[in-house]
Amino acid sequence: GEDVEQSLFLSVREGDSSVINCTYTDSSSTYLYWYKQEPGAGLQLLTYIFSNMDMKQDQRLTVLLNKKDKHLSLRIADTQTGDSAIYFCAESKSSASKIIFGSGTRLSIRP
Amino acid sequence: EAQVTQNPRYLITVTGKKLTVTCSQNMNHEYMSWYRQDPGLGLRQIYYSMNVEVTDKGDVPEGYKVSRKEKRNFPLILESPSPNQTSLYFCASKRPGGTANGANVLTFGAGSRLTVL
Numbered sequence: 700g701e702d703v704e705q706s707l708f709l710s711v712r713e714g715d716s717s718v719i720n721c722t723y724t725d726s727s728s729t730y731l732y733w734y735k736q737e738p739g740a741g742l743q744l745l746t747y748i749f750s751n752m753d754m755k756q757d758q759r760l761t762v763l764l765n766k767k768d769k770h771l772s773l774r775i776a777d778t779q780t781g782d783s784a785i786y787f788c789a790e791s792k793s794s795a796s797k798i799i800f801g802s803g804t805r806l807s808i809r810p
Numbered sequence: 811e812a813q814v815t816q817n818p819r820y821l822i823t824v825t826g827k828k829l830t831v832t833c834s835q836n837m838n839h840e841y842m843s844w845y846r847q848d849p850g851l852g853l854r855q856i857y858y859s860m861n862v863e864v865t866d867k868g869d870v871p872e873g874y875k876v877s878r879k880e881k882r883n884f885p886l887i888l889e890s891p892s893p894n895q896t897s898l899y900f901c902a903s904k905r906p907g908g909t910a911n912g913a914n915v916l917t918f919g920a921g922s923r924l925t926v927l
Contacts, residue, residue, distance in 0.1 A: 742902075802851060
């Protein structure tokens with residue numbers, strides 16, 4: 700069945716780059732998403748990528764997609780304390796289909 | 811402001827006492843959904859609704875009911891709560907057809923933390 704997997708925790712030093720990894724099983728996934736959940740809040744869409752793209756960059760965020768290995772990563776450059784949050788990887792086949800979420804990666808920032 | 815509003819944000823109750831968590835959106839979205847978030851399990855879908863009077867089970871519907879009498883509201887009902895329903899609940903909605911390029915973009919409420927003793 701469909702599955703999305705992520706590691707549960709990541710700790711990085713302030714100013715370093717953070718790389719959050721995700722693997723998925725459904726090769727027919729068309730859209731892959733990163734959602735951010737700040738403490739006490741709901742999830743907010745951070746960015747998404749189409750399966751026919753390898754990379755998407757948006758300011759400090761870089762998303763890399765390796766479709767062959769079904770691997771998605773989110774790189775945050777110059778990580779700041781405000782980046783502390785849980786990051787969820789997700790996938791869907793279309794706008795009408797279900798979104799499958801990973802378990803979330805909790806990013807903590809060390810001074 | 812476009813948003814999804816859930817109430818209550820926090821609730822402690824006892825086993826068997828019926829409760830309702832309300833969810834309302836002001837974006838005229840047709841699709842609405844309920845999720846529960848548990849440590850290490852991520853988000854699991856409880857129920858969803860494609861439109862008024864249309865509801866379907868998600869992955870973990872047991873012990874829950876929903877209704878969709880109006881487009882803006884999608885309450886989650888726990889008829890007889892049990893301790894294994896202690897969780898953080900999120901309501902979400904999205905516009906039909908997703909974004910202009912077809913991507914699914916959900917708007918989430920702030921969450922309702924429920925504790926069942």
